[in-house]
Amino acid sequence: xxxxxxxxxxxxxxxxxxxxxxxFDAALAAEGGSQPIWQILISLKTKPVANQRELADAVGxxxxxxxxxxxxxxxxxxxxxxxxxDNRRVHLVELTEHGEQLFHRLATAAIAHDxxxxxxxxxxxxxxxxxxxxxxxxxxxxxxxxx
Amino acid sequence: xxxxxxxxxxxxxxxxxxxxxxxFDAALAAEGGSQPIWQILISLKTKPVANQRELADAVGxxxxxxxxxxxxxxxxxxxxxxxxxDNRRVHLVELTEHGEQLFHRLATAAIAHDxxxxxxxxxxxxxxxxxxxxxxxxxxxxxxxxx
DNA sequence: TATTGTTATACTCTATAACTATA
DNA sequence: TATAGTTATAGAGTATAACAATA
Numbered sequence: 001x002x003x004x005x006x007x008x009x010x011x012x013x014x015x016x017x018x019x020x021x022x023x024f025d026a027a028l029a030a031e032g033g034s035q036p037i038w039q040i041l042i043s044l045k046t047k048p049v050a051n052q053r054e055l056a057d058a059v060g061x062x063x064x065x066x067x068x069x070x071x072x073x074x075x076x077x078x079x080x081x082x083x084x085x086d087n088r089r090v091h092l093v094e095l096t097e098h099g100e101q102l103f104h105r106l107a108t109a110a111i112a113h114d115x116x117x118x119x120x121x122x123x124x125x126x127x128x129x130x131x132x133x134x135x136x137x138x139x140x141x142x143x144x145x146x147x
Numbered sequence: 148x149x150x151x152x153x154x155x156x157x158x159x160x161x162x163x164x165x166x167x168x169x170x171f172d173a174a175l176a177a178e179g180g181s182q183p184i185w186q187i188l189i190s191l192k193t194k195p196v197a198n199q200r201e202l203a204d205a206v207g208x209x210x211x212x213x214x215x216x217x218x219x220x221x222x223x224x225x226x227x228x229x230x231x232x233d234n235r236r237v238h239l240v241e242l243t244e245h246g247e248q249l250f251h252r253l254a255t256a257a258i259a260h261d262x263x264x265x266x267x268x269x270x271x272x273x274x275x276x277x278x279x280x281x282x283x284x285x286x287x288x289x290x291x292x293x294x
Numbered sequence: 295t296a297t298t299g300t301t302a303t304a305c306t307c308t309a310t311a312a313c314t315a316t317a
Numbered sequence: 318t319a320t321a322g323t324t325a326t327a328g329a330g331t332a333t334a335a336c337a338a339t340a
Binding site: 006007008009010011012013014015016017018019020021023024035060110111113114116117118119120121125126127128129130132133134135136137139140141 | 153156161258266268274276279282288
Binding site: 088 | 322323
C-alpha cells in the first residue's frame with residue numbers, strides 16, 4: 001500500500017483551518033472576543049431565533065454548551081436573558097449596548113481578517129473556493145440542511 | 148456599514164472545517180484514534196524528526212502538549228521513548244508494532260474519509276481547492292515555511 | 295549558560311446526564 | 318408527559334511557567 005501521491009485534501013483542509021483559525025482567534029482575542037462568542041453575536045444580530053435551542057443549532061453546539069457561553073457573556077455584560085411572558089419556559093436573549101459594541105469591533109476584525117486571507121485571490125477564485133468547501137461539507141453531512 | 152453580500156470566506160472555511168473535522172474525529176475514534184494521535188503517527192512514519200521539538204513543530208503544537216500526547220501513547224503502547232546515546236537530552240520516539248498497526252488502521256480510515264469528502268469533485272477541482280487553501284494559509288502565516 | 299524534555303497547573307470548548315421550571 | 322433551559326460533572330486539547338537533566 002503505497003502512500004497517496006499528493007497530500008490528502010482532508011489534511012490540507014485541517015491544516016489550513018488550524019492555521020487560519022488560530023490567526024482568527026488571535027484577532028478576536030485582541031478585541032476581547034472568541035470564536036464561540038463571535039458566532040453567538042453574529043447569530044443574534046443576523047437571524048431571528050425563537051429560543052436558545054435554535055441559537056445553539058445555529059452556532060453548531062449543544063444547548064448546555066450554549067448556556068455555558070451565555071453565562072459568561074451575561075457576567076461580562078454582553079447579553080441579558082429574560083423570560084418570555086408568553087411562554088415562561090423560554091429565555092429571550094438580547095444584546096446589551098456593550099454586546100452591540102463588541103459585535104461591531106469583532107465584525108471589523110473579522111472583515112480585516114477575511115481581506116487578509118483573500119489577498120491575491122480573485123473574486124472568482126473566492127467563489128470557487130466557497131463552492132468547493134460547500135460541496136466537501138455536504139459530502140460528510142448526513143443532514144443536508146446542516147449547512 | 149452594511150453586512151457583506153456573501154458569507155465571508157473565513158466563516159465558510161471555519162464551518163466546513165468544523166463539519167469535516169467532526170466527521171473525521173468520529174472516523175478516527177471508531178478505530179481508537181484521534182486527530183493529534185493521527186498527526187503524530189503520520190509525522191513519525193513519513194518525516195525523519197531529530198527530536199521532540201521538531202515533532203511538535205511538525206504537528207503544530209507546543210512541546211509540553213506533545214509530551215502530554217506521548218505520555219498517553221506510551222501508556223497505551225503505541226510508542227516507546229528512549230534516550231539518544233549520542234545526546235542524552237534527546238528522547239528518541241519510536242513506533243511499536245501496536246503503533247504501526249494503529250497507523251495503518253487510521254490511514255485506511257483517513258483514505259476512506261478523504262474519498263467520501265471528494266465525492267463529486269474532479270481531480271482538477273481537488274487540486275484547485277488544495278491550491279486555494281494553501282494560498283489562504285500563506286496569507287495568514289508570518290513564517291512562509293510553516294505550511 | 296543553553297538545550298531538551300517533563301511536570302504542574304490551568305484554561306477553553308465541548309459534551310452527557312440529571313435536574314428544575316413551565317406547559 | 319413534553320419542552321426549555323440550567324447545573325453538575327467530565328474529558329479532550331491546548332498552553333504557560335517552573336523544573337530537572339544534559340551538554
